[in-house]
Amino acid sequence: MQKVATVNFRPHVSMPRRTVLRAGGAAALGSALLGITAGAGRVAADVGRPLATEIEPIRARDAQWHQHIWDAGFVMKRVTIGDVGFSYAEGPTNGPAVVLLHAQQMDWFSYSRVLPKLSKSFHVFDVDYQGHGRTTTPAGYPMNANRIGTDLASFIERVVAEPAYVTGNSSGGLLTTWLTANRADLVLAALLEDPPMFASEYPRIKKTIADRDFRSSDAAVRKQVDDFLLFWINDNAAFFDKNIGPGSNLALSAAVQAYRTTHPGQPVELGMITDDTIRLFLRGMDHQYDPRFGAAFYNGTWNRGFDHATALRKITRPTLLLHANYSWIDGDILYGAMDKADADRAMSLLPTGVYKRIDAGHVTHLDKPAEFIRIVERFFLDGVG
Numbered sequence: 001m002q003k004v005a006t007v008n009f010r011p012h013v014s015m016p017r018r019t020v021l022r023a024g025g026a027a028a029l030g031s032a033l034l035g036i037t038a039g040a041g042r043v044a045a046d047v048g049r050p051l052a053t054e055i056e057p058i059r060a061r062d063a064q065w066h067q068h069i070w071d072a073g074f075v076m077k078r079v080t081i082g083d084v085g086f087s088y089a090e091g092p093t094n095g096p097a098v099v100l101l102h103a104q105q106m107d108w109f110s111y112s113r114v115l116p117k118l119s120k121s122f123h124v125f126d127v128d129y130q131g132h133g134r135t136t137t138p139a140g141y142p143m144n145a146n147r148i149g150t151d152l153a154s155f156i157e158r159v160v161a162e163p164a165y166v167t168g169n170s171s172g173g174l175l176t177t178w179l180t181a182n183r184a185d186l187v188l189a190a191l192l193e194d195p196p197m198f199a200s201e202y203p204r205i206k207k208t209i210a211d212r213d214f215r216s217s218d219a220a221v222r223k224q225v226d227d228f229l230l231f232w233i234n235d236n237a238a239f240f241d242k243n244i245g246p247g248s249n250l251a252l253s254a255a256v257q258a259y260r261t262t263h264p265g266q267p268v269e270l271g272m273i274t275d276d277t278i279r280l281f282l283r284g285m286d287h288q289y290d291p292r293f294g295a296a297f298y299n300g301t302w303n304r305g306f307d308h309a310t311a312l313r314k315i316t317r318p319t320l321l322l323h324a325n326y327s328w329i330d331g332d333i334l335y336g337a338m339d340k341a342d343a344d345r346a347m348s349l350l351p352t353g354v355y356k357r358i359d360a361g362h363v364t365h366l367d368k369p370a371e372f373i374r375i376v377e378r379f380f381l382d383g384v385g
Contacts, residue, residue, distance in 0.1 A: 065112040087134035091119035097164035101172030106284035107133035113369035131293035145306035149178035167191035181311040202300025217294025312349035354385030
């Protein structure tokens with residue numbers, strides 16, 4: 001039997017904290033930066049084990065979700081399989097197993113809005129995959145789909161220990177595609193939540209907004225940066241100057257460092273940022289994100305040996321392709337994961353595919369959690385697309 005270490009969640013204690021104007025997108029971050037204050041509370045939690053670094057201090061906007069997850073019976077666990085130390089949140093056994101694979105630069109907590117409800121119908125395994133969260137890999141671990149997918153398959157075999165429903169967002173959707181194509185024996189059905197199908201393959205990726213972000217990851221690897229979040233903020237100073245205001249990157253860096261001072265050992269959750277996706281994106285980058293993961297997309301090695309069209313043709317399990325909003329900037333730069341042509345091509349290759357368009361941002365389970373839950377339940381439990 002696989003040896004698994006567990007740590008129970010601890011509930012929050014609420015304390016007052018200043019909030020700021022509500023807004024969306026870059027404006028949300030701009031409003032937050034204008035409203036940064038020095039005060040921040042902290043609650044100490046004693047669990048007596050090194051693994052307990054996920055235990056919650058005061059987390060403002062996200063505190064209620066940590067509490068809801070705790071109340072639903074989730075437990076943080078850690079298991080070592082080969083040379084990967086997987087960290088994951090596991091819910092109670094209330095139905096068939098479902099594996100959740102978050103977006104790149106986020107972590108398991110991006111699913112916080114849907115975990116309590118999903119746990120009523122499923123046995124949830126919410127995994128920090130390699131390069132993210134508290135999952136650990138050795139120096140030189142290959143950041144590519146084939147290696148990551150192979151080790152995730154071992155996780156399902158040894159920990160989930162039965163075929164599971166699998167859903168993944170963004171890069172997690174690509175990994176879900178890999179699993180469904182290459183290890184159909186472990187997958188009952190798959191939900192691909194706005195994966196960058198074809199658009200993330202090299203050199204096509206150079207014409208996407210994501211490439212600009214991955215350029216920072218590549219630079220961080222080359223410069224052997226120790227603190228990726230602060231590096232990313234300052235490496236994108238021009239973006240912040242243009243979209244928020246001059247010097248706003250400095251204000252955000254100061255907020256991150258202040259949070260770390262008052263919440264040592266905890267992933268950053270800046271309550272003054274009202275936009276959930278932006279706030280949890282910053283958390284994910286702070287939460288032990290390995291920039292080698294993004295750099296592998298930038299230089300084309302992540303998809304080496306993993307041709308998207310070939311993988312889609314191999315899929316035999318029921319698969320739903322969930323397509324979120326997208327647009328174009330600077331003429332021909334894709335702002336999103338897939339355009340309509342990409343989605344149409346994917347569906348032409350999926351022998352058992354169902355297409356569903358959703359009016360939502362890229363991380364649909366954060367932007368439209370209730371709709372995401374309905375889609376998951378209807379497709380996995382009822383077989384309805």
